[in-house]
Amino acid sequence: MCGIVGYIGNQQAQPILLDGLKRLEYRGYDSAGIAVLRDGKISVRKCAGRIDQLRKLTDEKPLGGTVGIGHTRWATHGEPTDLNAHPHTDVKGDIAIVHNGIIENHVALRRHLEGQGCVFISQTDTEVAAHLIHTLYRGDMMAALRETIRTLSGSYALAVLNENEPDVLYCVRLGSPLVVGIGQGEMFLASDIPAILPHTRDVLILEDREIAVLRRDGVRVFDDLGNEKTPAPLHVSWDAAAAEKGGFAHFMLKEIYEQPEAVAKTLSAYVGADGFQPMLPGAPDRVEFIACGTAYHAGMAGAEYFAHLAGTESTAHIASEYRYRILFPRENQVVVAISQSGETADTLAALRKAREMGAHTAALTNTLGSTLDRTVEKSLLTYAGPEIAVASTKAYITQVETLLLMAMDLGLRNGSLTSDRVQALLSGLRELPEKMEAILQNRDFLQQYCDRHLHERLMFFIGRGMDYSLAMEAALKLKEISYLPCEAYAAGELKHGAIALISDDTPVIAICTQEALLEKTLSNLRETKARGAETICVCPQRFAQQASREADIVWPVPDADEMLLPLLVMLPMQLLAYSMAVAQGRDVDKPRNLAKSVTVE
Numbered sequence: 001m002c003g004i005v006g007y008i009g010n011q012q013a014q015p016i017l018l019d020g021l022k023r024l025e026y027r028g029y030d031s032a033g034i035a036v037l038r039d040g041k042i043s044v045r046k047c048a049g050r051i052d053q054l055r056k057l058t059d060e061k062p063l064g065g066t067v068g069i070g071h072t073r074w075a076t077h078g079e080p081t082d083l084n085a086h087p088h089t090d091v092k093g094d095i096a097i098v099h100n101g102i103i104e105n106h107v108a109l110r111r112h113l114e115g116q117g118c119v120f121i122s123q124t125d126t127e128v129a130a131h132l133i134h135t136l137y138r139g140d141m142m143a144a145l146r147e148t149i150r151t152l153s154g155s156y157a158l159a160v161l162n163e164n165e166p167d168v169l170y171c172v173r174l175g176s177p178l179v180v181g182i183g184q185g186e187m188f189l190a191s192d193i194p195a196i197l198p199h200t201r202d203v204l205i206l207e208d209r210e211i212a213v214l215r216r217d218g219v220r221v222f223d224d225l226g227n228e229k230t231p232a233p234l235h236v237s238w239d240a241a242a243a244e245k246g247g248f249a250h251f252m253l254k255e256i257y258e259q260p261e262a263v264a265k266t267l268s269a270y271v272g273a274d275g276f277q278p279m280l281p282g283a284p285d286r287v288e289f290i291a292c293g294t295a296y297h298a299g300m301a302g303a304e305y306f307a308h309l310a311g312t313e314s315t316a317h318i319a320s321e322y323r324y325r326i327l328f329p330r331e332n333q334v335v336v337a338i339s340q341s342g343e344t345a346d347t348l349a350a351l352r353k354a355r356e357m358g359a360h361t362a363a364l365t366n367t368l369g370s371t372l373d374r375t376v377e378k379s380l381l382t383y384a385g386p387e388i389a390v391a392s393t394k395a396y397i398t399q400v401e402t403l404l405l406m407a408m409d410l411g412l413r414n415g416s417l418t419s420d421r422v423q424a425l426l427s428g429l430r431e432l433p434e435k436m437e438a439i440l441q442n443r444d445f446l447q448q449y450c451d452r453h454l455h456e457r458l459m460f461f462i463g464r465g466m467d468y469s470l471a472m473e474a475a476l477k478l479k480e481i482s483y484l485p486c487e488a489y490a491a492g493e494l495k496h497g498a499i500a501l502i503s504d505d506t507p508v509i510a511i512c513t514q515e516a517l518l519e520k521t522l523s524n525l526r527e528t529k530a531r532g533a534e535t536i537c538v539c540p541q542r543f544a545q546q547a548s549r550e551a552d553i554v555w556p557v558p559d560a561d562e563m564l565l566p567l568l569v570m571l572p573m574q575l576l577a578y579s580m581a582v583a584q585g586r587d588v589d590k591p592r593n594l595a596k597s598v599t600v601e
């Protein structure tokens with residue numbers, strides 16, 4: 001999705017803006033631009049394509065000045081063209097804005113503004129906001145922005161330059177994130193924290209309908225009635241290096257290799273010498289997870305954990321479905337929204353619906369200060385550090401781990417688990433990082449496999465119970481970065497239709513972590529082998545011998561408690577997707593059509 005950066009200080013704005021945009025590239029975009037204010041004059045450089053193309057433009061015609069805004073656009077209204085790229089200006093060009101989100105009443109506003117003589121040159125909803133602010137501005141920018149908030153509907157984060165106020169950078173948000181970075185004699189603005197990490201780790205997270213006024217010596221924040229507020233800055237523990245590649249070919253590979261450390265950090269955040277830190281409050285008799293994509297798959301695993309370890313009814317829901325579903329509220333239920341970014345529009349909308357029906361709400365997110373983190377009764381963080389690659393890996397693993405810990409904590413409190421069982425699981429968790437390292441050290445076999453299977457027509461991932469959720473995640477990883485068509489199926493369901501797709505060019509990968517279901521899944525694998533499929537089984541070492549009787553290939557992972565195996569078997573699946581994408585020459589970190597954080601419905 002789109003990204004915003006802004007700067008006001010004593011340094012040249014252009015390199016800071018371009019560097020910030022580069023750091024936001026991972027969000028997904030198709031055009032980019034910057035505007036810089038100098039000597040009371042705004043100048044814009046923008047183009048379709050990558051930041052490198054924008055750099056060429058600014059190398060040819062640099063923009064001097066110490067105040068500026070920048071944007072990466074992910075097209076929603078109008079194609080990714082030079083004209084549609086942000087920043088957009090009003091008729092006279094004395095106001096320039098960048099915008100994230102969608103202005104829903106842009107058609108009516110456009111008509112109205114055209115009636116007032118505004119000439120539009122782009123197809124975007126954003127240009128409407130530029131003209132609107134210009135027509136509302138009568139020498140008082142705060143008043144114009146307050147009126148803008150009243151007029152626009154939809155979601156937006158706006159950063160605004162005004163030639164009449166050359167030493168101020170304005171911004172306002174509703175439903176789209178914006179953070180202000182606090183420096184010494186300089187202020188930064190971004191839609192996402194990694195963009196400003198090289199400059200400062202002290203940030204102000206703006207709330208909906210707040211207007212921030214950035215000057216070199218400080219920032220003031222006002223509500224939409226003009227009352228000044230005094231929000232407390234947050235100190236972010238991530239450093240800039242955590243959001244850089246650090247010698248790895250791709251962010252995704254780096255993030256896969258960071259998983260042992262992320263698992264250890266998350267464990268120590270929630271389990272101390274005297275037991276569990278407070279996790280889910282109370283003793284709910286139903287737990288529902290709402291999430292999208294990979295986070296939904298983590299929720300599916302969480303539902304298994306709550307059933308197995310806490311004896312609690314639990315279901316995972318796709319957030320975009322849940323928000324329109326007829327719900328049957330129960331008094332003692334908790335709805336847990338899971339989201340790496342904490343800004344996914346569908347998840348936030350589903351959460352609102354859950355709250356409206358009177359459920360207690362909790363969040364599991366990787367992003368401190370995100371909308372999700374700030375809008376629930378109980379927010380739990382994952383300690384994965386910044387995840388830059390669009391394909392989620394370490395965030396997913398730490399989500400699954402935290403859900404396991406939540407279920408263990410509840411199971412211990414409601415008597416479903418003995419403390420001996422909890423201690424055994426905790427010591428297994430402490431051994432996990434080492435076992436994960438062992439898997440990561442040996443990935444050559446995957447390369448060989450990918451070289452052989454580069455041109456498969458279709459691939460299947462199968463599993464039962466918990467393993468079905470893992471199969472779903474394995475398939476999603478492969479789809480999103482290698483674009484290889486693949487299906488995830490509940491193993492027992494194959495024979496009810498999809499087995500018709502199986503032939504000798506459809507490899508089938510079975511994930512087997514649960515002893516009670518091993519024989520059943522292997523027999524489904526056998527059925528696909530009988531129809532010509534090459535079969536692979538991913539399982540713990542202790543199942544390897546039995547699996548090798550049915551599967552052509554066995555990819556074993558180190559033995560561990562059944563409840564911990566999901567955290568191990570997903571590693572070869574992530575590496576498989578990565579290796580396949582590299583072998584296909586894909587843009588691993590920024591797959592086509594995808595965005596890191598999906599802030600529109």
Ligand code: AGP
Nearest residue numbers: 293294295339340341344391392
């Ligand atoms: C993960 O690999 C995907 N890019 C995607 O499915 C993602 O998990 C989904 O969009 C939800 O994002 P969130 O965790 O930030 O809410």
